[in-house]
Amino acid sequence: MAAEPAVSVRSLRKVYAGVPAVDDLSFDIAAGEVVALLGPNGAGKTTTVEILEGHRTRDSGEVSVLGHDPGRGDRALRERIGIVLQEAGIEDVFSVREILTRYRSMYPRRRDVDEVLEVVGLTEKADDRVTSLSGGQQRRVDLALGLIGDPDLIFLDEPTTGFDPSARRQAWEVVEGLRSLGRTILLTTHYLDEAEYLADRVLVIARGRLLAEGTAADLESASGLRPTLRFRLGDGASRPPEDPAVIGLDLQADQSGWFSAPSDEPARDLHRLTGWALDAGVRLEGLEVRRPTLEDVYLDLVGADADPSSDGASTPEVPA
Numbered sequence: 001m002a003a004e005p006a007v008s009v010r011s012l013r014k015v016y017a018g019v020p021a022v023d024d025l026s027f028d029i030a031a032g033e034v035v036a037l038l039g040p041n042g043a044g045k046t047t048t049v050e051i052l053e054g055h056r057t058r059d060s061g062e063v064s065v066l067g068h069d070p071g072r073g074d075r076a077l078r079e080r081i082g083i084v085l086q087e088a089g090i091e092d093v094f095s096v097r098e099i100l101t102r103y104r105s106m107y108p109r110r111r112d113v114d115e116v117l118e119v120v121g122l123t124e125k126a127d128d129r130v131t132s133l134s135g136g137q138q139r140r141v142d143l144a145l146g147l148i149g150d151p152d153l154i155f156l157d158e159p160t161t162g163f164d165p166s167a168r169r170q171a172w173e174v175v176e177g178l179r180s181l182g183r184t185i186l187l188t189t190h191y192l193d194e195a196e197y198l199a200d201r202v203l204v205i206a207r208g209r210l211l212a213e214g215t216a217a218d219l220e221s222a223s224g225l226r227p228t229l230r231f232r233l234g235d236g237a238s239r240p241p242e243d244p245a246v247i248g249l250d251l252q253a254d255q256s257g258w259f260s261a262p263s264d265e266p267a268r269d270l271h272r273l274t275g276w277a278l279d280a281g282v283r284l285e286g287l288e289v290r291r292p293t294l295e296d297v298y299l300d301l302v303g304a305d306a307d308p309s310s311d312g313a314s315t316p317e318v319p320a
């Protein structure tokens, strides 16, 4: 028998002033899974997550979180979930260690303060006031607060916004560590590389509805987006292969001298292209096969949803 999902959402709906923020949304998250909830500003991510956390009511639909209905406000559920908010609003008189110790006392199951400090890379800052920390360091405190009660299910709301690149990588390692401990994680992020790196599965929502779900690879193959071959001509050569039909590529040139072509069979097309270049005595610079990234797939999905006639030229930050 399949294990009960950690999170189950069926036909969830939430309406504000007659406008649905979440509209007939259904999905499951298996125990131990890391899932990223993606969508443009105003898509309904926060509304959905806060309903799962028990911080907002729903208008209709069924929601089960670790076997509880979050709408009932069960303490037993609150103790098993960890919430990492964008802005936790921590009182400014406390040091990092003090605030962690205070939060820790609220949970029946607890992680060691020094261990959590180590995990989030704040050991050196343990005795500093939270307000004296940089923005990125304060986000690490938020992360630490989400872990201190040793939760089974962790909600991470844009966990690395404001982090420098190395802090982001450290935060990713923290999430990987939680995954290896079997924790279930629901993550919202606008960084598509973060979702691709961390999540087993992504859910893409827009205007409160589910546009797509699956692994990054599933979404990529369902998107119909094709890999692209890309190169420049070396030795000052600026002319494309004389006869594109010979190598069977639909080559396009951009203003910086890059040539690109979609390719359904990159190995074959690379062979043809490099064969042509060797025969013609032309060097191919920066030659690469670029597979569509999760970001490409996301922009395609969200762009198509925003405007059915568009070709996907949208951005993640456009309000829905």
Ligand SMILES: Nc1ncnc2c1ncn2[C@@H]1O[C@H](COP(=O)(O)OP(=O)(O)OP(=O)(O)O)[C@@H](O)[C@H]1O
Pocket (backbone or CB within 6 Å): 016, 017, 020, 021, 039, 040, 041, 042, 043, 044, 045, 046, 047, 048
């Ligand atoms: N308390 C509220 N009262 C009225 N409307 C709300 C409220 N909260 C959210 N909304 C509306 O519901 C929609 C979804 O908002 P939500 O905050 O869930 O989006 P989001 O996907 O989290 O966006 P972002 O990426 O910008 O954080 C938006 O149109 C928003 O204006």
